[in-house]
Amino acid sequence: MSNKINTFDSAPVQAKVQAKPLFGLLPEELKSLMASLGQKGYRAVQVAEALYRQRVSSLDGLTTLPSALREELSGAGYTIGMPEIVQAARSVDGTERYLMRLADGETVETVWMPDGDGGECGDGSEASQEEEALDGLEGNESEFEAAPKRDLRNVGALELNGYRRATICISSQVGCAVNCQFCLTAKLGIKRNLTGGEIAGQVAAVLNRHGVKIGKDRINLVFMGMGEPFLNYDEFIRSVQLLVRQIGIPESRMTVSTSGIEPAIRKFAQEPLRPKLALSLNASNDTVREQVMPITRKWNIGQLLEAVKTLPLGKREWVTFEYVLLGGVNDQPQHAREVLELLSGMRAKVNLIVWNPGPGIAYTQPKPEDVAVFQKMLIDAGMPAYIRRPRGRDIYAACGQLKRTVDSSALPEAAPLVSIAPAATPPS
């Protein structure tokens, strides 16, 4: 892969979705649509209820509307437009990776992680607070982990209720333009932005697959799938509005991860409704970061940290810094010392992610003892540091392993849901 830097000055790639999806419209937009069809305002409320609470996947599901109105919508080209799960792969650890087909045939990947991915710990989210409270009551984490004793090979669509919580990792773009040297998604280049409806729709499709009841089951969301959410800013924010206000997942259970788009971080800091922030730091100085993330030549670490500092943090909120450990590149004690210097004085925590390998990427994994020393140095200096458990590595669902695995044009029109057998040996 070339180490070129992309310029992000040009207008973002716009979605070219031909169909007229209802999923994605905000209440006021549904109201205008209904008004344009000569309907009263309460029809918009009924449609919103069906789309976002009942999560119907076809126009026939709009049962509160008269059939003549459903036909009128259909005749005018409207569809529900929720992304469709066309393939699913299940890991031995219960993680599921989905290939989602969008209205124009493009595909993205979405990941379901039962019991969360550990990335929420200590980020000040409701999820982690509840967990800490529960841990206090129930004993330690390992005791809890031992409790469910379920057969993960059989974790399926109807089995959510045994879970304490789950995390859904969603994509924001088809591919990515950022060109991080260690990331498989980068190899795709950028195809297009997702619409807000397509981003939130991935969540709805996964909730349906697992029969999730919002309000009863605890769902965390991470915008950490394919793409750079801050290079699709407006649609990312629209998806947050839909997910919080319509679908009903609190923003305190959501984290967005960015590679560091400085102007967008400043804008994000001003948002009245926003997830928590994670910045992919991934290096302890600009020299190393420029090598692994060429985008650093556009906005360096200092500029990014200044932007992050403008974020008004909630009472129990921390900023997360993700740090992918690459063997021999950024995983040595001097790097840990530099990280501590960079983050000193910030209400921060560090998520250490052991690099997940991918074909054609010439990095190596860090030695386990280097990972342990790195974490200990941070913790000893008072910086919360967690090692993220890799999830679904055997099915290429772990961080930075998402890539469309099939050419979407090769998929039949109504592809059946198939399970891809997990790889015989994990690629690590």
Ligand code: SAH
């Ligand atoms: N584009 C955003 C969000 C998606 S990537 C971003 O870069 O932050 C989500 C996380 O996965 C980032 O922290 C990224 O650094 C990390 N990542 C990418 N490739 C990885 C790999 N091969 N192994 C481990 N983590 C990886």
Ligand code: SF4
């Ligand atoms: Fe894009 Fe994030 Fe991968 Fe970088 S790490 S190429 S920003 S998806």
